[in-house]
Amino acid sequence: MTSSKKILAIQGDITQQAVDAIVNAANNSLLGGGGVDRAIHRAAGGQLLEECRRLGGCATGDAKMTKGYRLLAKWVIHAVGPVWRGGNQGEDELLARCYRRSLELAAENDIKSIAFPAISTGIYGFPLERATRIAVTEVKQFLQHSSCIEQVIFVCFDTRTYECYKQVLLELL
Ligand code: ADP
Secondary structure, three states: OEEOOOEEEEEOOHHHOOOOEEEEEEOOOOOOOOHHHHHHHHHHOHHHHHHHHOOOOOOOOOEEEEEOOOOOOOEEEEEEOOOOOOOOOOHHHHHHHHHHHHHHHHHHOOOOEEEEOOOOOOOOOOOHHHHHHHHHHHHHHHHHHOOOOOEEEEEEOOHHHHHHHHHHHHHHO
16 A cells, blocks of 8 residues: 555455545446446446436536445546547546546545555556556646645555555555
């Protein structure tokens, strides 16, 4: 585990985290996809999809919140990251906005602990280190002016992602 008091990275499965909210790397439909999205829907149960159907989708760079149903987490924040298209299509800002919007929703709902996956770095193809720098920078900046969120956990599924987060956290925190 690499940590500051408030921001840490662990290697693990986000569906198993006992936090107030977990963030899902969703797609625009919010109707489920592959990767972490699939794992979250499977662990939460069918009621999650029912609630998601009523949300009418979500724009890239935005986020919407649902209950967590069978998850340990009370809430799921569904954030839609950008598909990587070479870096000149506003991908950096869209990814940054995803983290900001998720944190804003958390703060508005009195969420004290939140876990993020490495949004956009799987199927959506965003370069890992570049995405990690954006994630860490946005979280750090947000926590500087928010007193409500006490802990942010970056949950890294694989060793490569975990090693990258450890290095970037050491550098930027
Ligand atoms: P995207 O479409 O936004 O790229 P993916 O789900 O394909 O989303 O991948 C995002 C990250 O989530 C990747 O690092 C992937 O390895 C990771 N991931 C997949 N399953 C889980 C899980 N159960 N817990 C945490 N991270 C996961």
